Amino acid sequence: MKLFKYIFIFTCLCSVLSCSSDNDSSDDENPQNEDIYFPPINSDTWETKTIAELNWNESQLQPLLDFLEEKNSKSFMIVHNGKIVVEEYFNGHVNTTPWYWASAGKTLTTAVVGIAQDEGLIDINNKVSDYLGTGWTSATLDKENLITCKNLLSMDSGLDDTLGDDVSSANLQYVADAGSRWAYHNVYVKLQDVVATASNSTWDDYFELKLKDKIGMSGSWIDLGSLSVYWSNTRSMARFGLLTYANGNWETEQIIPEPYLNDATNTSQSINQAYGYLWWLNGKSTYHLPQTQFEFSGELIPNAPTDMYAALGKNDQKIYVVPSKKLVIIRMGESADDENFGLSDFDNELWAKINALIN
Template sequence: MRKLFPLLLTGVLFFSCSSSDDSNNPDTSPTPEESMYFPDNNTDVWETTSPASLGWNESAVPALLQYLEEKHSKSFMILVNGKIVMENYFDGHSATTPWYWASAGKTLTSTVTGIAQQENYININNKVSDYLGTGWTSANLDKENLITCRHLLTMSSGLDDSLGDDVSPENLQYVADAGTRWAYHNVYVKLQDVVAQATNQTWSGYFNSKLRDPIGMTGVWIDSGDDLSVYWSTTRSMARFGLLALNNGKWKETQIINTTYFNEAVNTSQDINKGYGYLWWLNGKQSYHLPQTQFEFNGSIIPSGANDMYMALGKNDQKIYVIPSKKMVVIRMGNAADGENFALSGFDDNLWQKINAVIE
């Protein structure tokens, strides 16, 4: 849903990692009893393991990579138990090249909102106007005061989602009472303003100190207009966040985001769209809604994906798939696979068919 402007990244430093290949060592094969691996912060070493050591079907790997390349991918990565199993780059992209997360970055906002709550700066059950003041929308005051931070996290603000990306007050107009209507809307970005106001810090400053730096990510928030910003990072930085999510908000021995909040974030958050948590998409539910529609669809969002999978999905097919039952994180960055889309597309299910041919 975001408009991305041309960007000069010269002079901005992005940390990158190169793997330490132990793929010929059969002892690197993860087992249910093996402890989760985390790459060190500020290091260029990330342990690997081979598809063969996991018993995967290596003969299906070329078809997967060919499909990714044909579908305009820039990068692809699979982690199992924290170790890199596959890491591939396409179209001139590399481990050091940043790319945009688009709406996959909503999950960063969700996580930092939870951190601000655990530090007692905010309460997600409080109304947004407690932090931003009244008049942050065009709704009547009684309707505006119905909107809580939780409603922004769950896409149930009741504000009009048909008016485009602009989140200025005149463009945030009432359609329904908060909590009665689910609609994919960029008004969630107001949570960044809530956190900045409550902590008396800049959004990026608080984000960097509480989430980015503690798990060794790098990257920057880039203004894309209409009071919106988009996160840019390397693929491995995206993978670090996926690994944090796989471990319920814990990085090594440090609980970055408390498990209660994180579990709420990756489970159904309201009664309208069963496939949505706190800015995370949820697979394996009995029904779901898609962006730009009020229709309810029966079944799982990605039929070929695991039922316990939760997902950060962004415009033009930026993907983080987290699969706890397989101790797996899958990353895809790139251009749109099949024409512009807002978050979900048929590419997801087709990609998982190709991945399943490898891993099952």
């Protein structure tokens, strides 16, 4: 009788272990549970996965693509956990054609500042004049010395945002104490000077060495007078989005420090809940927009997931990162409707179409 009992127990254990093994195998084959994929650095190879593998609604793909084409898009990508699911080009654009990032490229500056801080070259809590010297603004010395590198990342420098993109000293005029007023302003580019000075290099060289080359991006900064705008192909924008989605990691190398990136993609100051370090944040109860001091109620993009954060550039250049859905989504092109500074009604309309596909 005891022998029968032991055999019964042994059989049950074997059955449980077999089920556990089957479940583990099933999980390994489920694309929702796979490790993040990183495309090779010196290759055009980029692995893909199908809409069917993800159980998305394939009938909604063509309506999404038709909408994108109608809205003056040049390119569109959806990347799931590193692998390409959708990659389309429109209106004469091809996969090798460079296009401007506009203000979506601000987040490249965010990343490089984090790298420089991790290397001990700068501290974002230090005042900007520690690196650029005094007189980089036309504010009085006591007011200028209130402005830290973090204020430039957070857009709360207190400098006048109504005087255009020129960031010469004469054009950087005091309006309010740093930290007391949020205003979208081109003064953030002074961070590129901070990095160049602290690294005893040029901005372009440091950027290429520490970020661009490490993840296999193409492209370059184009000087447009008071503005330096990044141009690249669509896949390079997606590579940067993937780096950010992977918490600053690329394969085995931590490129952007994860704690810094976490700060960058969360509310950075007390005025505009929907702004981090040059990243826009969804899911907040209020937000501010460029060229206004008005506070709007509700989420930035109601149709988008609440954990989404985004790099938004003039005329609807977009990097959407959605950790909960393992997505990086890219849109490049002309303005979908009217000229804009980044956020537009197009964002919410586009996310309605994306939701129809992925849900």
